[in-house]
């Protein structure tokens with residue numbers, strides 16, 4: 178065909194088989210907006226749809242940075258959506274749903290500002306050639322964020338098909354919130370868990386009763402503000418927030434969620450791992466539910482767990498790897514007690530690693546030797562809640578079961 182030369186093989190319309198379908202899912206995260214365009218093939222009605230590929234692109238900052246310029250925020254979404262116009266064959270546009278789900282960044286904005294942003298995004302969707310389902314632009318409930326990431330990881334690792342399902346728990350550390358999700362194996366866990374931490378979820382003809390919780394304000398960047406004592410303070414003009422987790426001589430400014438903060442090191446006082454750990458501990462200690470069952474089990478961890486492990490050479494960027502909780506602590510000590518040596522990468526590296534250590538140990542109650550499988554991609558697909566959300570969407574539209 179004459180047009181084959183104009184398209185890369187994976188998006189060439191002639192290669193789109195009759196049983197191929199697409200789903201477009203936007204992740205409006207607190208630090209960036211991302212588009213995931215998934216291609217599926219349903220080979221037979223009785224099997225799970227097969228995921229053929231993913232096209233992924235992202236922009237920074239996230240929508241919440243456009244709290245006062247909703248149209249500009251929606252423009253960032255329009256640019257990403259243009260990619261889908263090129264990727265999906267025109268005859269399937271009308272059958273391809275497009276959805277955006279916002280997470281903690283928008284949860285933290287005022288209702289009015291968040292709704293203004295969502296409305297503008299909805300207008301962009303309406304102008305596109307795609308299928309715009311009801312409720313296509315929304316703020317996602319925190320418990321879904323955890324469940325859908327759990328679905329993604331367990332689908333990609335093959336745990337949701339066949340009889341011997343050994344599902345794995347998931348840990349997601351975003352900018353503004355963090356999620357923990359697993360399938361409890363013991364009756365005890367169900368008994369001792371608060372009701373709102375347990376959710377039944379139906380997927381691929383099975384029902385899973387999952388333990389999941391999203392802790393708003395416990396994402397890595399929100400935790401920086403909490404450690405500095407600046408969370409929920411409309412940065413008092415010129416006020417300086419200091420911490421023993423930062424290089425002594427540092428004085429700088431930081432923008433998060435549309436607010437400017439001034440921060441710096443303890444010029445005269447202490448710095449290093451010990452005082453930093455005590456500071457960070459105040460943010461997490463006693464604030465999170467600790468299910469006994471997780472102490473010994475291994476978890477999949479991604480997002481900022483992954484990024485900070487890469488930044489400090491604990492794992493390889495492409496490969497990921499397996500770590501123990503104590504590896505984060507060892508690295509935190511190394512970085513915090515040699516702060517000047519490391520501050521070229523990010524002045525927050527010591528604080529971030531110390532927070533991750535405290536969150537895992539004192540927050541969730543993991544053991545020093547609990548194994549964490551750090552993964553960014555499984556079979557070249559991003560480990561993000563967006564794939565689980567797309568399955569859920571296709572199921573609700575009757576495109577798949």
Ligand SMILES: O=c1[nH]cnc2c1ncn2[C@@H]1O[C@H](COP(=O)(O)OP(=O)(O)O)[C@@H](O)[C@H]1O
Pocket residue numbers: 204205206207208209211239280281282350351352353354355396479480481482484553559560561
């Ligand atoms: O599709 C993805 N694949 C892998 N990592 C992702 C993807 N989307 C977001 N992340 C990671 O999520 C973290 C940022 O969190 P996010 O901006 O989603 O905040 P939130 O979840 O608190 O709203 C970063 O570590 C970033 O690398």
Ligand SMILES: [Ca+2]
Pocket residue numbers: 206207280351352
């Ligand atoms: Ca996220």
